[in-house]
Amino acid sequence: MIRFRARNHRLPIEIENWERIPINERLCQTCNRQGDEFHYLFECTIYDRERKQNLKRYFHNNPSTFKLQKLMSNKKDLLNLCKFCKTILSRH
Numbered sequence: 001m002i003r004f005r006a007r008n009h010r011l012p013i014e015i016e017n018w019e020r021i022p023i024n025e026r027l028c029q030t031c032n033r034q035g036d037e038f039h040y041l042f043e044c045t046i047y048d049r050e051r052k053q054n055l056k057r058y059f060h061n062n063p064s065t066f067k068l069q070k071l072m073s074n075k076k077d078l079l080n081l082c083k084f085c086k087t088i089l090s091r092h
Contacts, residue, residue, distance in 0.1 A: 010089075010092045011035055011036070011037065011040060011088075011089075011092055028040070028044055030044060030045060030046045031043070031044055031045060031046075038063070038065070038068070040088050041063075041068070041081075041084070041085075041088070042059075042060055042063035042068075043063065046091075047084075047087070047088060050084055050087045050088075051084065053084075054080040054081065054083050054084035054087075055071070055077075055080060055081065055084060056077065059071050059077070
């Protein structure tokens with residue numbers, strides 16, 4: 001979770017930053033949308049199954065930064081979020 005939050009990972013938003021690619025061109029290779037942390041946590045279709053397994057429906061239906069903040073404030077939800085982040089980072 002710390003690597004995810006600190007942007008110490010290999011998602012497109014960070015890798016392409018090292019290559020000085022403009023932020024609007026850092027895209028998810030699956031969805032062709034901006035590949036940032038929010039996208040992978042709540043929007044990317046490749047992680048739908050894992051998202052449903054680890055996050056309550058409330059968090060992934062109509063996601064927002066408010067819901068992300070709420071997700072990180074509950075211990076049980078945070079543990080599941082950590083598991084989900086580990087899945088995302090293991091694939092990149």
